[in-house]
């Protein structure tokens with residue numbers, strides 16, 4: 187690294203570790219910066235400088251929207267009519283006809299008691315919460331975007347209906363062109379809504395992302411956001427919540443063989459690499475890691491000559507000579523088009539000065555970099571993997587494809 191970049195990185199890293207106390211400083215000193223003794227590598231500097239921002243602008247998320255037409259592409263007049271604007275949005279919270287919960291006060295359009303946007307914002311004035319979360323699709327090997335999501339805990343709205351008994355499951359959907367075949371529904375145990383598991387923020391009815399009103403493409407005016415879950419639980423264009431006595435999940439996503447109860451996994455990828463590298467010159471590599479429920483302890487890289495056999499009987503390459511990469515500290519700028527570039531406080535995981543309480547932050551994204559020693563001419567495969575805070579190396583402890591993508595990535599390169 188050039189002295190300036192190293193200095194800047196040290197400054198921000200020191201500032202960060204001051205917040206963590208002495209243990210953090212020791213951890214940092216004994217965790218040398220990239221490349222052990224090879225701190226003058228321009229290609230590594232360039233790669234690190236080119237890394238995406240930590241937060242994603244709303245319009246730069248990858249979009250997973252269903253519907254014909256896509257609800258966010260309806261003309262403004264149609265959006266107004268169907269309740270997809272802040273001025274016309276209404277949320278119903280009702281009992282399930284087939285497995286009724288007893289509610290003293292269901293919120294219904296018919297009786298004029300459905301919740302509107304102003305009421306939601308009013309509740310938000312005293313009860314809003316914000317937390318960072320990576321939006322990630324169970325079936326896609328790359329996070330869709332990183333945001334700070336803001337909204338009202340769903341339990342506040344559930345309690346407004348004055349439930350009495352027979353309430354075990356809560357399911358919900360968004361606007362779907364009023365066509366039953368387009369319904370995309372998700373569900374939660376009522377217990378997840380009423381009480382948060384240790385360390386997790388509440389499930390929220392969300393109206394802001396990165397400090398701005400939620401855009402139509404991101405599911406605005408209002409979407410559900412479930413902190414620890416894959417994207418399919420975070421229903422967009424939310425307009426109906428059903429309180430039910432069914433004892434099981436009834437998500438639309440179950441129909442495609444997805445495992446509905448899987449929290450997001452820890453796994454990593456490389457940013458696109460060169461196809462060719464010069465022989466005997468260090469190789470700069472960078473990438474991202476999704477920090478799942480079990481946190482992120484390490485990112486590791488292994489470059490294997492293509493014509494050499496892989497370790498036998500070792501499906502997940504546990505015996506391979508993995509090398510630790512460096513997990514980069516908090517960035518100087520958060521990105522994501524935050525108002526004034528600042529984290530709005532309070533936000534879960536950030537202290538009163540707007541600095542992260544821990545790094546990397548669980549259920550978000552982190553970035554990493556490494557300088558791999560130069561190689562002889564030949565064909566190689568680069569692989570990378572995470573190790574979580576329970577010391578499980580990717581794709582363990584939950585390797586099955588349909589509980590969330592976490593396959594070890596393999597990238598071909600040529601050295602000549």
Ligand SMILES: Nc1nc2c(c(=O)[nH]1)N[C@H]1C(S)=C(S)[C@@H](COP(=O)(O)O)O[C@H]1N2
Pocket residue numbers: 247248249250251252253321322323324330331359360361370403404405416417418419420421422423
């Ligand atoms: N109404 C509705 N909500 C939805 C979906 C959908 O198709 N319709 N897709 C879900 C899935 S599968 C994912 S991964 C996330 C993606 O969120 P994003 O489009 O904001 O990136 O939205 C979820 N919410």
Ligand SMILES: [Mo]
Pocket residue numbers: 250322323324325417418
């Ligand atoms: Mo998804």
